[in-house]
């Protein structure tokens with residue numbers, strides 16, 4: 001079998017959730033949008049619900065429905081995109097709570113499903129999703145009567161603890177919500193690390209659960225092991241891969257491993273990233289192709305039959321650095337061809 005193995009450590013995801021829950025002033029929810037950051041909404045959702053998570057967040061109603069099927073009734077599932085045309089039946093049948101983003105969405109919601117639970121999303125400066133201050137103020141009475149389950153906003157710069165935007169958004173959030181009696185939520189992973197005044201009733205960690213920065217004390221969650229298909233010796237002057245971007249300067253032992261950009265190993269890591277054989281680092285040489293990668297394994301004493309791209313030595317953030325990317329993008333790009341092994 002030549003498909004690579006992606007190990008997903010559900011126990012460590014739960015352990016990260018427990019740690020972030022303990023850090024939170026109130027309780028930690030769990031953000032499982034984008035198929036739980038690429039790791040499997042079903043498996044991750046079930047594990048986190050067992051660990052005690054009671055408030056889940058996803059981007060769109062379809063993800064909410066998939067999560068509800070996996071975890072059953074009980075935990076609350078909030079939808080960041082609110083109530084869109086076409087969502088009404090899903091929201092009702094799967095007991096999903098839309099986070100209403102605008103007066104327009106509120107009106108649409110009331111016209112289509114008057115007895116459903118809602119939450120509200122506010123814009124405190126990011127200008128991405130949520131009601132603006134004036135819009136929210138004008139609707140204050142209507143919204144108070146609807147007794148929202150939760151009011152949230154999202155921080156734009158929480159990964160930088162010293163950024164003045166954090167404090168600005170906190171001030172805005174407090175000002176906008178001071179007269180409404182309702183549970184509140186402002187902090188994602190970065191916000192949790194900013195301190196208790198950012199926590200409110202429910203925090204919303206995503207990346208921290210999956211082992212990524214800015215939660216640097218997170219336990220590692222994934223391992224990625226790529227099988228070696230073939231090993232050859234390349235002589236000085238010979239080239240490796242498409243467009244001859246790498247030329248041997250000395251006799252080089254080259255391994256061709258199974259996986260490529262179709263599996264989420266970005267082409268921009270060509271001639272840059274490192275794969276590990278036990279503790280031995282081995283450089284990618286030449287262009288990454290769709291299904292294959294060339295690696296200089298001259299430093300390995302024996303011929304390796306596999307190489308690790310993600311392991312205890314190389315985290316998603318280390319790898320992201322090689323591609324001018326972020327851990328979030330590495331995770332959500334993880335391909336569908338991997339043999340996924342949950343541990």
Ligand SMILES: *Cc1c(COP(=O)(O)O)cnc(C)c1O
Nearest residue numbers: 031154188189204205206207208
């Ligand atoms: C994605 C997202 C989160 C989770 O953010 P992390 O940085 O992954 O912890 C929380 N809230 C909102 C609104 C989001 O879009």
